[in-house]
Amino acid sequence: METRTEPAWLVVMGVSGCGKSSLGQALAADLGLPLIEGDDFHPEANIRKMQSGTPLNDEDRAGWLIRLGEELASRPAGAVLTCSALKRAYRDRLRSAVPGLRFVFMQIDKSEALARVQARSAVHIFPASLVDSQFQTLESPVGEPGVLSVPATAPLAQSAAQVRAWLQAEARPALPAAPAQS
Numbered sequence: 001m002e003t004r005t006e007p008a009w010l011v012v013m014g015v016s017g018c019g020k021s022s023l024g025q026a027l028a029a030d031l032g033l034p035l036i037e038g039d040d041f042h043p044e045a046n047i048r049k050m051q052s053g054t055p056l057n058d059e060d061r062a063g064w065l066i067r068l069g070e071e072l073a074s075r076p077a078g079a080v081l082t083c084s085a086l087k088r089a090y091r092d093r094l095r096s097a098v099p100g101l102r103f104v105f106m107q108i109d110k111s112e113a114l115a116r117v118q119a120r121s122a123v124h125i126f127p128a129s130l131v132d133s134q135f136q137t138l139e140s141p142v143g144e145p146g147v148l149s150v151p152a153t154a155p156l157a158q159s160a161a162q163v164r165a166w167l168q169a170e171a172r173p174a175l176p177a178a179p180a181q182s
């Protein structure tokens with residue numbers, strides 16, 4: 001039977017350094033979807049807070065998540081968003097903007113995340129001293145609907161292929177044409 005891939009809205013999520021931007025770019029290119037880079041929408045105050053070595057709290061992230069939901073909802077053909085989405089409540093906020101939203105959870109251990117964030121510390125807003133707080137805040141999305149976990153250490157092309165296969169497997173078959181009205 002012929003199948004039709006429906007518009008896909010995906011969030012690539014996880015702690016700092018897990019590879020959200022890298023996989024997000026690869027997926028957006030592969031799937032022909034616009035990329036929304038979540039970090040670009042942090043207000044200046046959030047950037048300054050992170051740079052000064054203080055983790056963001058729920059209040060800091062609230063307006064940012066609303067804005068990201070609006071960005072997703074304004075792309076009718078689908079989109080790939082990179083967003084830490086560390087807590088269930090944050091993911092539910094995004095889901096309320098786009099029902100059926102899917103999440104790709106990049107799983108990484110603390111030592112690997114720390115090594116990556118340290119390696120790019122000269123050129124990135126996020127200090128290595130905050131990596132611990134990302135893991136303290138993280139509530140695993142495993143078990144929530146519409147979540148695929150991928151290992152953050154897998155080659156990007158492999159993870160992108162895994163996500164494509166997941167989307168295809170979940171694509172609903174095309175609806176039969178409605179009978180002509182007489």
Ligand SMILES: Nc1ncnc2c1ncn2[C@@H]1O[C@H](COP(=O)(O)OP(=O)(O)OP(=O)(O)O)[C@@H](O)[C@H]1O
Binds near residue numbers: 016
């Ligand atoms: N699959 C991978 N294997 C090895 N290194 C990777 C992989 N994916 C990303 N990296 C490297 O890890 C670092 C962090 O990647 P990236 O910036 O994509 O993560 P991020 O989750 O978007 O980080 P942040 O949210 O802090 O901006 C980069 O130096 C990147 O080159």
Ligand SMILES: O=C(O)[C@H](O)[C@@H](O)[C@H](O)[C@H](O)CO
Binds near residue numbers: 015017039056086126
């Ligand atoms: O929710 C958060 O604490 C933030 O989104 C962080 O994850 C940073 O934005 C990001 O990691 C820096 O690049």
